[in-house]
Amino acid sequence: MISGESRAADRPGETDGSALRGKVAIVTGGASGLGRAMALTLGKAGARVVVADLDVRGGREVADMVGGHFRACDVSDLDANRALVDFAREQCGGVDIALLNAGVATGCGVGEDFDPARYRRAMGANLDGVVFGTHAVLPALRARGGGAIVATSSLAGLAAVPLDPLYAANKHAVVGLTRSLGPALAAENVRFNAVCPGFAESRIIDPLRDMLSEQGLPIIPAQVVADTVLRILTGDGTGECWFIQVDRDPEPFRFRTVPGPGKPAGT
Numbered sequence: 001m002i003s004g005e006s007r008a009a010d011r012p013g014e015t016d017g018s019a020l021r022g023k024v025a026i027v028t029g030g031a032s033g034l035g036r037a038m039a040l041t042l043g044k045a046g047a048r049v050v051v052a053d054l055d056v057r058g059g060r061e062v063a064d065m066v067g068g069h070f071r072a073c074d075v076s077d078l079d080a081n082r083a084l085v086d087f088a089r090e091q092c093g094g095v096d097i098a099l100l101n102a103g104v105a106t107g108c109g110v111g112e113d114f115d116p117a118r119y120r121r122a123m124g125a126n127l128d129g130v131v132f133g134t135h136a137v138l139p140a141l142r143a144r145g146g147g148a149i150v151a152t153s154s155l156a157g158l159a160a161v162p163l164d165p166l167y168a169a170n171k172h173a174v175v176g177l178t179r180s181l182g183p184a185l186a187a188e189n190v191r192f193n194a195v196c197p198g199f200a201e202s203r204i205i206d207p208l209r210d211m212l213s214e215q216g217l218p219i220i221p222a223q224v225v226a227d228t229v230l231r232i233l234t235g236d237g238t239g240e241c242w243f244i245q246v247d248r249d250p251e252p253f254r255f256r257t258v259p260g261p262g263k264p265a266g267t
Helices: 033-044 057-066 077-091 118-143 165-188 203-214 222-233
Strands: 025-029 048-053 069-072 098-099 147-152 191-197 241-244
Touching: 025 033, 025 077, 025 118, 025 222, 033 048, 033 057, 033 098, 057 222, 069 077, 069 191, 069 203, 077 118, 098 118, 098 241, 118 165, 118 191, 118 222, 147 165, 147 222, 165 191, 191 222, 222 241
Parallel strands: 025 048, 025 098, 048 069, 098 147, 147 191, 191 241
Antiparallel strands: none
């Protein structure tokens, strides 16, 4: 195992994913956008994929495309996450990989536009979905002798986002969880990493498309994110948060070390 700030330079830019052949993978938010690309990429690599989403039609379509299974799941509900894992174990015999990707836009701030229902919905999908998903899948990974979890965060989890502070808050929380759980789970042979894409092809950016176009900001293809997830899964790092930005090779973000205690005055 390698700690969170490990060797990006040692990883190849591309991988065929052959090491994933026969592995069982759960992909939440798999009906569209990033999750769809992840599910298709894992299916192409030979993994057995369980697609989870609230979009039943889209989820079943993706599952059919990869010869996998579909399960409707609200990731903000702990029991639904447990039921999803139970379903994967029943259908596929176990779980080796969990891509905790489901997420939504916040839709409000903390001022006059604050909406408690929208806030809870966003935190439920973007943060609880990762926490609950991790809690639910860990027993299944342990039963296989280990495995891998990749959570979808965002560049909003690595930088200040004044225009959407609540989205930044839940994505920062996923980054903190990743950096902490990576080393915490290493002894159990469970690797925990995150992807942190910029503006990538998904439903979340639908309200921003005109603005992005006007400012000449390109949208990152969902496949680039899926390929990065494949690199993470076939690597050996843990506790890493891989940034994905236009015209840059994805790699783990280099966090600065927190300053240690200072010396008392006069010493």
